[in-house]
Amino acid sequence: MGGPISRPMNRVLIFFSFLTLGSFVQAGNLRVASLSTVMADLAREVGGDRVEVIEIVKAGVDPHIYEPTPGDRKTIAKSQILLANGLGFEGYLNNLRPGLEKNGVRLVVGGDVVKPLQAVCSGEEAHDHSHSHSHGATDPHWWHSIPNVQAVATQIRDAFAKADPEGIATYEANAKDLNARLAALSKWVRLQLATLPKANRILVTSHEALGYFAVDNGFEIFTVQGVSTTDQPSSQNVKRLIEEIKSRKVKAIFAENIENPKVLEQITNETGAKLGGVLYADGLGSGPAATYEGMMKTNVSVIVEALK
Amino acid sequence: MAAYDILLTASAPARLAVRVANQPSAESTGPATSLSASFTMNAAEPEDLAVFANFDPAGGNCALRVEVRVAGKTISDSSFWGTGLVEDVVAIPNP
CATH class of the missing domain: 3.40.50.1980 (Nitrogenase molybdenum iron protein domain)
Known part of the structure; x- marks a missing residue:
């Protein structure tokens, strides 16, 4: 009845309290899937402990030939946000869109906030055109420009803030810190290349x-x-x-x-x-x-x- | 080819240096508030300048001004601010 809880019972209660707390923290995290290794890194930087980033496309995989597996689609469906490079980099992206809408997954496309560069094929008329790109196509590798990465970091900050308004202060502070580091990186690059x-x-x-x-x-x-x-x-x-x-x-x-x-x-x-x-x-x-x-x-x- | 005259001016005494690819760099022998140097470069495609001013970090925010002149005419004038080591790159405009 209302008597004092025994010491073993106390330990069991503490154990279950930790389990419950662990589940709560897990459930409270923003779940973000990424088709881009670069955007996954930016998401970890901006999101910090509030975000769980799942890399669908991992480092070392050729993203030009990657196609999502049924397992990948399930992982994406369980996420709140999906990050993609865009500008045609993920040729399968349009096929994913109906599933994203159905499952309420917000799509954040980095290429939407950068100034696209037209690709210039070397030896234009010389190579085999059995492939999917056309001349005058957009170069999707925007992350090789640091100002583009700064713009995408801001885009990710805003997407996280919208999905998790309680974390706005964290996302803003982390994004500010990241942008300062990217500015320092930009200067480092200029100094190295000046040689x-x-x-x-x-x-x-x-x-x-x-x-x-x-x-x-x-x-x-x-x-x-x-x-x-x-x-x-x-x-x-x-x-x-x-x-x-x-x-x-x-x-x-x-x-x-x-x-x-x-x-x-x-x-x-x-x-x-x-x-x-x-x-x-x-x-x-x-x-x-x-x-x-x-x-x-x-x-x-x-x-x-x-x-x- | 053209002679590019570079003038570095610091807001406080600092170790000053300017470097150009493939050429000996110009450096102040000790803390100074100005440094002049001249580099001969391809006028059609002048090299970038890497500029450095190492201020006393206790001196707070300091400034470095970099002027580039050709035949007495200023073609570039830029300023950089910072604490301690102030370093950056000046791109000289093509004619």
């Missing part, structure tokens, strides 16, 4: 993913493939690229973290340009490149070291 003579600012890569970086930092870009890793390089395009590399005396060409660098190795053999290292083009990687800041620093360091 490169302008004549050396030529990027030769597997596919056209670094267009935004090139525009921001005064680089010319030449690629084996087009804007997608599924674009097929033609022998004519490769031949033209080899001639360009020789005539411009390009010091180094770059592979990407999720691609087979065999074609690039062939080009280095024929041109004498060295393989400058591996760049993270389609999203984050592992180790130091597991965060956006780390990925940018890794890419810039590799570029400067190879081209100086």
